[in-house]
Amino acid sequence: MTHKRRHELTVDEFVEGIRGGNRNIMSQAITLVESSRPDHEKRAHAILDRCLDTKNRSIRIGITGSPGAGKSTFIEALGLDIVRVGLRVAVLAIDPSSVRSGGSILGDKARMEKLSVEPSVFIRPTASSGYLGGTSPRTHETILLCEAAGYDVIIVETVGVGQSEIVVNSMVDFILLLMLPGSGDELQGIKRGIMEIADAVAITKADGERSGIAQISRSDFEAGLRMIPEKHPGWQRKVLLTSALEGTGIGEIWQNIVEFAETMRKNGTWDRQRREQLRLLFYTIAEDRLKREFFSRPAVAAIKDSVEQQVLSGEISPFSGALALLDAFRAH
Ligand SMILES: Nc1nc2c(ncn2[C@@H]2O[C@H](COP(=O)(O)OP(=O)(O)OP(=O)(O)O)[C@@H](O)[C@H]2O)c(=O)[nH]1
Ligand SMILES: [Mg+2]
Numbered sequence: 001m002t003h004k005r006r007h008e009l010t011v012d013e014f015v016e017g018i019r020g021g022n023r024n025i026m027s028q029a030i031t032l033v034e035s036s037r038p039d040h041e042k043r044a045h046a047i048l049d050r051c052l053d054t055k056n057r058s059i060r061i062g063i064t065g066s067p068g069a070g071k072s073t074f075i076e077a078l079g080l081d082i083v084r085v086g087l088r089v090a091v092l093a094i095d096p097s098s099v100r101s102g103g104s105i106l107g108d109k110a111r112m113e114k115l116s117v118e119p120s121v122f123i124r125p126t127a128s129s130g131y132l133g134g135t136s137p138r139t140h141e142t143i144l145l146c147e148a149a150g151y152d153v154i155i156v157e158t159v160g161v162g163q164s165e166i167v168v169n170s171m172v173d174f175i176l177l178l179m180l181p182g183s184g185d186e187l188q189g190i191k192r193g194i195m196e197i198a199d200a201v202a203i204t205k206a207d208g209e210r211s212g213i214a215q216i217s218r219s220d221f222e223a224g225l226r227m228i229p230e231k232h233p234g235w236q237r238k239v240l241l242t243s244a245l246e247g248t249g250i251g252e253i254w255q256n257i258v259e260f261a262e263t264m265r266k267n268g269t270w271d272r273q274r275r276e277q278l279r280l281l282f283y284t285i286a287e288d289r290l291k292r293e294f295f296s297r298p299a300v301a302a303i304k305d306s307v308e309q310q311v312l313s314g315e316i317s318p319f320s321g322a323l324a325l326l327d328a329f330r331a332h
Pocket of ligand 1: 065066067068069070071072073074094159204205206207242243244245246
């Protein structure tokens with residue numbers, strides 16, 4: 001049997017396919033974006049450069065919350081509601097197995113069963129390699145591809161573990177924090193950082209015997225939010241109750257997001273935030289690359305460990321050690 005090589009798509013074919021809503025080509029383009037092979041990166045950027053559209057009207061929603069808070073279940077319910085009003089939805093989902101083991105994909109896709117069969121929905125597990133919570137700067141590039149493909153709403157799921165929500169904050173318009181009922185006690189601690197970047201909080205699983213405690217959590221969070229400076233002037237953050245299981249509160253949350261989009265577009269915050277995010281991504285990538293190049297330069301790699309030893313033994317100061325590395329970098 002002869003080995004048949006798959007025809008490699010040209011950049012033109014990629015761009016055409018993406019703009020035409022071809023999911024298969026979309027998936028291939030995202031794989032290129034996620035790849036760290038230099039030839040893949042080059043092609044990915046040739047494609048991306050032709051897919052940019054700063055005038056698009058998409059809404060990017062970040063959904064964050066602790067593991068098991070009900071993010072995926074909620075996204076499925078919200079996604080189905082959005083599809084029903086005639087909009088196309090892309091979901092960049094955390095794949096639970098890939099977060100845990102760096103392994104297989106499609107776990108969450110299997111979970112969002114009803115949503116994934118909708119023709120106007122695109123679900124893709126995010127490549128979390130090396131990033132806590134499942135969101136990396138590459139997710140931003142994937143968002144841009146989804147927009148070129150004409151998706152109206154892009155939902156990014158991320159686990160709130162302290163860092164990922166900062167990353168997601170740099171690429172979405174609206175952040176919804178999902179909290180389990182009864183977790184209000186933690187308000188004083190780690191949740192504050194996450195609360196600061198939330199545009200709304202939803203108490204999940206507000207059904208059955210949890211309904212009462214969900215009401216209490218709501219008051220706790222409302223009080224908590226009042227103590228935190230507002231994120232966007234002119235936007236009052238709400239705490240809403242939802243049960244994805246019973247389908248309650250989802251329409252209300254979508255309305256809140258739509259209202260946010262209208263308000264922020266009108267007062268200019270929307271565009272300003274998106275420009276700021278592009279600026280951040282630009283510098284983040286430049287710094288990442290420089291760092292990688294610095295430490296992989298043979299002259300630096302060759303002396304790094306011994307310079308570190310000298311620093312640790314007090315022979316030279318950390319300052320001199322760092323400058324020694326810089327000298328080596330510059331000399332070669
Ligand atoms: N009672 C009730 N259970 C829910 C609801 N939403 C989700 N669950 C359950 O909570 C569990 C976790 O739900 P997921 O949607 O997978 O949570 P997640 O936040 O995406 O979890 P990770 O992605 O693993 O961090 C599942 O067993 C769901 O069936 C809800 O509205 N009510
Ligand atoms: Mg999930």
